[in-house]
Amino acid sequence: MSEEKEITLRNYFDFLAKDKLMGSKCKKCGEVFVPPKKICNKCQSTELEWIEFSGKGTLATYSLIHVGARYFSAQGYRMGKPYCFGVIKLEEGPRVSAHVVGPSKEWEFDPANFKVGMPLKKKIIKVEIEGREPSFDLGFEPV
Amino acid sequence: MGKLSRKVAIVGAGMSKFGQWWPIKQNRDLWQDALISAMNSVDQNFDMNDVEELFLGNFTADLFNHESHLAPLMAQIAGLNPKPATRFESACASSGLALRHAVISIASGMTDLVLVGGIETMTEVPTVDVTDALASASDTRLEYPAGATFPGLYAAVATAHMHEYGTKDEDLFNVAIKNYENGAQNPFAQVQMTIEQVMEDKLRKAEKRGKPTPKWKGGTPYDFLRSSSNPYIAYPLRLFDCSLVTDGAAALFLASEDVAKKYTDTPIWITGTGQGSATLQLADRKSLTSFGATKAAAETAFQMSGLGPKDIQIAEVHDCFTIAEVVALEDLGFYEKGKAVVGIREGETKRDGKLPINTSGGLKTKGHPVGTTGAAQAVEIFKQMRGRAERNRQVKFDVECALTHNLGGSGATCVIHTYEK
Structure with a gap:
């Protein structure tokens, strides 16, 4: 337990x-x-x-990162194909840092899809990069 | 609340030319350039044998250069062995912190003349490794899997600032345009061009290479800065919102009130020193548009010196990104929250404005060799207060009071100093 x-x-x-x-x-x-x-x-x-935690929250702030950390370029993100780094306020109060994803990767590239205050829910992202153990990262997606 | 039990002055200050030096110049070469520049700035009676201790700021020569035990080496280069030599690390505030501890050493009575240094050579490794090395100063266990980079963290601050106060990208462009204008007047700066000169340079290169004429030809700096020639690095921040990847060193000689006059008739007194900390992870901060570490450090430094924001005539603030300059001007109390962009727009922070900010060109154009930045900020203040800033960079009034603001990480450390004549 x-x-x-x-x-x-x-x-x-x-x-x-x-x-x-x-x-x-x-x-x-x-x-x-x-x-x-x-x-x-x-x-x-x-x-x-x-x-x-319930995994429910709202987007407190964010950035669409074009020049990313090595870990994210290994996931296929690059200039023109950014990923969203988000700060999420959980309904229980604290904030967390997380990758914010959408229905598709293309969805993630468009700033118009992101708004401060938008409701999100937890989505654990399994990241598989060649040469390393799969990891399970905290992610969020629109409700 | 702390106070200095003995007065401390800068009696010499200098820096290497900032730029992308690897492999032509390495840490020890840039350090010698900075030392020579600082030694030459001491008006009289300079003798390295008088120096009792080295306080050296460096973020991570470990990751950038595979050199970690830097302080005794740089003491060796200066001819100071076997005197004490210590390296200070607090990310981009490393040499601001070294300066603070040198001040504390002299004020305590332990020393009378000390050397403060800052060193960083960032271009030995590829850009992606620079990004990763810098990211190691964030809360890597929590922010790295979320994709945070330094531009990304400050971009998140910009997003929040835009949301809360209606700040526009144009407000950030104004910071960059001003700092290019200042850097163009600094012979030690990495980029010595105004934005207009950058545009001309790009047009010339496009023509030479037979590339299509950019749409902004004949337009304003705003047209240029809003175009694809200024791509997003981390939305909403673009390339020209970011400081540079830089190699460079800086050096300062600090003296107690008992010996300062031996070296100069115009010492610059450090009258306040403050340091603050905040959560390493941006997400954990109470505010996403203001840095608590800056506020805490400013409160201490102002209380120690008896000065307030209104007394400060010029300042070097930590503009690692344009938004950081905006937030610093608010957190330091120069402007109300959300109002700094108005002052910037009206030219108040230009060299000929009422509160010149980053006359050196700032981290934006002078360059940002991270562990060197804090010491280099003090070099500019030393020159401006003694009326000896090069080219057309000298402000047109007599500077009695100044301030430096040095931030580490995404604002988890802040070191602030006040200076008086």
Whole structure:
């Protein structure tokens, strides 16, 4: 069970690979963190427990990146075919960084498809690049 | 709140010419160029034997040059061994931080004369590796899988600023146009051309290569900046919104009030030093249009010096991207939130305006060898306050109070200094 797992970054990513966006909640003051923390930055409590986030949120800000990180050029993005780096405000309060995708790659290239405030939902992206283990990254898509 | 228990002054400051130097010049060559320039700027009695310690800013020679233990090497080049030599790292604020710790050392009474340096040679590796090395100063575990790059992070700040305050791409172009105008007057700058000269240069090259005439021919800088000649790097930021990939070094000699007058009759006093931090991940910040680290560093530096934003006559601010200059002018208290673009549009931040910003050309045209930038900003202030800025770059009034603002990462570190005569 999730309660038995230690709060670590590795375990956060293991949950992502299982389609769960997990964070932690302070048992004393109720503050929530994603990725999870063992120390509450609000009340200094060290009693925190795993919680699952709904995966619903809105686009707080974004950029369509044409000159991308190597990891993304390996996924086929390039000048003229950008990907969307987004900051998403989760309905539970915290924000996360994520790749925002759409129905097709072409959809991602058009700035007109993105608006601050647009509702999004979680979509875990399986990234397969030759020569490395597949990874499961936090992504979002329009509702 | 901290205060300086002893006065600290810059008595010499210089820099190498900024540019893309690899492989013609490497870290130690650029460092010597900067040292010679700084040594020559000391008015009298300079003796390297008087220097007691080296404070060196460098972001990541580890990744750029496979050189990590840089401080003793650069002390060796300066002839300072076996004196203490320490490298400071805080991404693009590395040498601002080195400067701060040199100030603290002198103010504490530990030292009387020290050397502050900044070094970065970025062009030894291909551009994609430069992008990745810079990205290592973001929250790589969380932002890298999301695709963040530095232009991308600042572009996200621009998107939020545009959404919240109605900032337009034209407002950002105004920052670039001004900084090109300033860089054209700086013999140490990487690009010494106004935007109009850049346009002429591009037209000439297109003609020579038999390429079609660009649509913006005969048009304004805005036509050019809005065209495909200025492609998006990270929407909404375009190529000319971004600072440059640069190799360069800078050096400063700092002295205590007890010895400063031995070296010059016109020392430039560092009267305030402030540093702030913020979450490494942009997403975790309370505000996406303002940098908390800047506000915290400014508050400390202003409180220490007794100055306020209204006292500052010129400033070098960290314009790694055009939007960063806009946000800095607001966070430093020079303008209300959302109003900096109006002042910029009306020319207030030009060399002949009421608050000249980045007279050096800024990171935009002087160049941005990341770990060198903080020290290089102080070099420009030293020259301007002593009335010795080259070409037509000197501001037309006597500068009594100035400020430098040096940002690291996407704003997770900020170092601010105030300067007085």
